[in-house]
Amino acid sequence: MKRAEKREHLIDVAAELFNRFGYHAAGVDQVIAEAGIAKTTLYRHFGSKEELIVAVLKRTDEQFRDAMRQVVDRTGCTPKQKLLATFDFLEGWFKDKAFYGCPFMSAAGEYAERLSPVFHEAAMHKRLMVAYFEELARAAGLSEPARLAEEINLLQEGAIAVAHITGDPKAAAKAMAVAARLIEDAGKAA
Amino acid sequence: MKRAEKREHLIDVAAELFNRFGYHAAGVDQVIAEAGIAKTTLYRHFGSKEELIVAVLKRTDEQFRDAMRQVVDRTGCTPKQKLLATFDFLEGWFKDKAFYGCPFMSAAGEYAERLSPVFHEAAMHKRLMVAYFEELARAAGLSEPARLAEEINLLQEGAIAVAHITGDPKAAAKAMAVAARLIEDAGKAA
DNA sequence: CAGAAAACAGACAGACTTGTTTGTTTGGCA
DNA sequence: TGCCAAACAAACAAGTCTGTCTGTTTTCTG
Numbered sequence: 122m123k124r125a126e127k128r129e130h131l132i133d134v135a136a137e138l139f140n141r142f143g144y145h146a147a148g149v150d151q152v153i154a155e156a157g158i159a160k161t162t163l164y165r166h167f168g169s170k171e172e173l174i175v176a177v178l179k180r181t182d183e184q185f186r187d188a189m190r191q192v193v194d195r196t197g198c199t200p201k202q203k204l205l206a207t208f209d210f211l212e213g214w215f216k217d218k219a220f221y222g223c224p225f226m227s228a229a230g231e232y233a234e235r236l237s238p239v240f241h242e243a244a245m246h247k248r249l250m251v252a253y254f255e256e257l258a259r260a261a262g263l264s265e266p267a268r269l270a271e272e273i274n275l276l277q278e279g280a281i282a283v284a285h286i287t288g289d290p291k292a293a294a295k296a297m298a299v300a301a302r303l304i305e306d307a308g309k310a311a
Numbered sequence: 312m313k314r315a316e317k318r319e320h321l322i323d324v325a326a327e328l329f330n331r332f333g334y335h336a337a338g339v340d341q342v343i344a345e346a347g348i349a350k351t352t353l354y355r356h357f358g359s360k361e362e363l364i365v366a367v368l369k370r371t372d373e374q375f376r377d378a379m380r381q382v383v384d385r386t387g388c389t390p391k392q393k394l395l396a397t398f399d400f401l402e403g404w405f406k407d408k409a410f411y412g413c414p415f416m417s418a419a420g421e422y423a424e425r426l427s428p429v430f431h432e433a434a435m436h437k438r439l440m441v442a443y444f445e446e447l448a449r450a451a452g453l454s455e456p457a458r459l460a461e462e463i464n465l466l467q468e469g470a471i472a473v474a475h476i477t478g479d480p481k482a483a484a485k486a487m488a489v490a491a492r493l494i495e496d497a498g499k500a501a
Numbered sequence: 502c503a504g505a506a507a508a509c510a511g512a513c514a515g516a517c518t519t520g521t522t523t524g525t526t527t528g529g530c531a
Numbered sequence: 532t533g534c535c536a537a538a539c540a541a542a543c544a545a546g547t548c549t550g551t552c553t554g555t556t557t558t559c560t561g
Contacts, residue, residue, distance in 0.1 A: 127538095143335065143423065149520080158539085159539045161522090161538070221423045223472075226475075230333060230412055230420050231417070233332065235478065244476050247477070272485065272489055274473065275466060275470060276465055278468065281472075282472060283461075283465060285416075286416070306492075335548095339548080339550080348509085349508055349510065352508055354549095359550080360550090
């Protein structure tokens with residue numbers, strides 16, 4: 122395994138453990154044991170546990186939005202369907218056995234100081250999500266795309282929370298049904 | 312201060328610290344220092360930190376739903392307005408300087424094992440919230456009250472998450488606007 | 502007032518935390 | 532092949548964590 126690969130693998134392992142057990146509960150020792158590397162190597166790549174967490178969130182954000190884009194581009198035929206396809210992506214995520222709620226919200230919960238780099242990274246991800254929804258809404262020629270994007274975002278966040286707490290992936294479909302009505306209305310008004 | 316009062320005070324202090332710093336990050340020593348009691352006293356009342364956390368969540372749930380009921384009963388004149396008043400309650404919460412996101416979602420994030428008593432308590436709170444929304448929807452004579460309650464719940468969870476991450480209390484009003492449309496539709500169909 | 506129960510401060514145990522240090526081994530590149 | 536940087540294991544430091552124990556003081560109750 123090459124150096125760059127090893128770094129990626131380390132981030133992947135850390136992401137899984139942080140997501141599953143929590144950012145405080147999962148320790149550095151657990152990460153290196155699971156990743157099969159020495160502690161010195163981890164601290165060479167990342168100066169501290171917090172830096173590792175930030176790196177994990179950055180990578181998770183990239184992977185998350187890429188994966189959503191793929192589902193949207195593959196599933197949605199019309200621009201309106203693309204907006205709804207974001208909920209199909211959610212449903213797939215909820216059905217994954219490695220779904221333990223939103224890692225960004227969990228991070229924001231454990232590092233609640235707004236100045237914390239961890240909180241900042243979580244907030245950044247959410248901003249990028251809303252921006253993506255707005256991009257889709259605009260492409261669909263819907264009225265008030267910024268407002269619609271925020272409404273879709275509300276529904277997605279709600280779906281994630283509900284799916285986490287109930288364990289029921291149908292939260293995605295229920296949120297999608299509401300989103301469909303909002304999109305329909307925004308289509309009429311346009 | 313009487314024994315019962317001391318116990319209540321202890322729970323209040325613990326709730327504030329857990330909510331603010333996180334359940335793992337806030338330690339038992341911090342709780343007793345802030346509450347001004349001896350560690351032996353804490354461990355007499357609660358056998359472990361986890362038991363304390365569960366007690367905190369139980370109490371927070373009661374206070375939360377009582378406070379919401381009060382706002383609903385005071386603010387809402389018509390049954391439909393009562394449903395919308397739940398969002399007024401949220402807005403007040405978001406504006407509170409002690410708002411650090413939903414303590415139940417944070418707890419569920421840190422104690423992700425579904426068998427954990429902590430997770431169970433968080434899930435219980437969410438079920439009771441949906442039940443309350445359904446009660447209000449039924450009282451308003453709206454069609455499909457169970458479905459509407461779940462939709463309102465989605466919007467509330469979304470509003471909490473968005474308000475936490477953005478720090479903007481207006482998330483409540485935005486969610487309320489969507490809820491108003493759902494209620495309106497459920498009124499026509501009835 | 503006397504006795505019992507509980508609260509107190511503080512030390513203590515033992516395990517765990519992040520992060521550093523040491524000295525050895527390995528792997529890639531010239 | 533020879534070198535250098537990096538990875539390695541393992542011990543270590545310094546601090547934190549939960550939970551227990553001791554002995555004293557307060558407080559409630561019969």
